[in-house]
Amino acid sequence: MEMKVAPEIGIESTDKRSITILGATGSVGCNTLELVNHEPDNFEVVALTGNKNVQLLIEQARQFSPELAVIADEALYGELKEGLSDTQVTAAAGEAALNEAADMKSDIVMAGIVGVAGLAPTLTAARRGAIVALANKETLVCAGDLFLAEIDRSGATLLPVDSEHNAIFQVFDFDHADSVDHLTLTASGGPFRTTSAAEMTEVTPAQAVAHPNWDMGAKISIDSATMMNKGLELIEAYYLFPVEERQIEILVHPQSVIHSMVNYKDGSVLAQLGPPDMRTPIAYALAWPNRMTTPGQKLDLAEIGQLTFEAPDFERFPALTLARDALITGGSLPTLLNAANEVAVRCFLEERIGFLDITRVTEDVLEKAPNQDPKSLEDISQCDLLARALAEEAVTALT
Ligand SMILES: NC(=O)c1ccc[n+]([C@@H]2O[C@H](COP(=O)([O-])OP(=O)(O)OC[C@H]3O[C@@H](n4cnc5c(N)ncnc54)[C@H](OP(=O)(O)O)[C@@H]3O)[C@@H](O)[C@H]2O)c1
Secondary structure, eight states: OOOOOGGGGTOOTTSOEEEEEETTTSHHHHHHHHHHHHSGGGEEEEEEEESSOHHHHHHHHHHHOOSEEEESSGGGHHHHHHHTTTSSOEEEESHHHHHHHHHSSOSEEEEOOOSGGGHHHHHHHHHTTOEEEEOOHHHHHHHHHHHHHHHHHHTOEEEEOSHHHHHHHHHOOGGGGGGEEEEEEEEOOOTTTTOOHHHHTTOOHHHHHOOSSOOOOHHHHHHHHHTHHHHHHHHHHHHHSSOOGGGEEEEEOTTOOEEEEEEETTSOEEEEEOOSOTHHHHHHHHHTTSOOOOOSOOOOHHHHOOOOOBOOOTTTOTHHHHHHHHHHHOTTHHHHHHHHHHHHHHHHHTTSSOTTHHHHHHHHHHHHSOOOOOOSHHHHHHHHHHHHHHHHHHHHHHO
């Protein structure tokens, strides 16, 4: 994929950047606003969106004065409107309003909604040629070809925010892509890195959500615990970088200091290091191609002392193989994988199924659903809905 530099789309490095944040009330969204607040003279906020956390959205809108604040859950529209009634901020609700936010003129759109709910507004941002700072990996997993075609057609700029992909983006030699042997995606291993499969049958949502290094939203935290997150990231990396599936390796690195690496043909390995703090990759995307300052602790390698590595355990973490197989087979399998996993994670959080059932439910859906060749957003939505229905059936069968 051709990466484009910001000045080509008319932003001088000294210009104030305007930004829309999809998923402002989430972990990525709050970190983004913290950075905006850290360098307030360099950014202006155009639109903010949330889903259920209307009080936080009101607070954010009052602090950052965007033109538009959108709550996806229409039942909360009255509360949002009331909370902003003495401000200049326009309140709106629902899916169409989310797209409207993504479509408003702004330099950067932070795609920070979780799950396939982020797909339509992220596509809208791509279609209008924005700089898309992509945290919502599900967009690439479910609709990689469609999304990249839109980026290409509109001349939009795609900047990876996921820490691993952001790391690779920083050290990948795009001018000499054929000098790359392979990519090494690092993985912390999650909270159950050393837990036996027998013990994993008993783990609770609270234990699974407690990531050892990263402070993130519930869904990605559970995905990290099953290692489906790394599987989704494998698919994400395949779409973001000019490499084949077989050129993407996964390496467990429990300290989360090396965020990923590019292994070159001559034996050189270039890595990006940093504290396990999402504000670093988010800042990279916000200021790119420049750098901005960030709050928070800087990396202290002497204090960390040791960096360790191990091979992933594909038996205890079968989600890794499921995701790689879905990528290899292609068609609608990555879309089905993502949707089934979203349902299974929600059901685990609701304590309807056990931890190991998450991957079982996903596998069941992949076995039952026909593989198709989705071309449009409508095709993708249909595959997504089918997988959700099958996943609900699989959950019911388990309970
Ligand atoms: N958190 C991280 O450190 C991190 C790191 C790398 C990649 N990512 C990726 O970034 C994305 C966001 O992750 P997160 O951890 O920030 O998630 P999160 O904390 O759960 O926040 C998700 C955001 O999406 C909104 N949202 C949820 N469902 C929605 C819907 N149906 N329609 C519209 N908005 C909806 C939420 O609104 P409410 O809160 O108002 O309900 C919230 O603003 C995910 O794709 C994740 O994989 C996250």
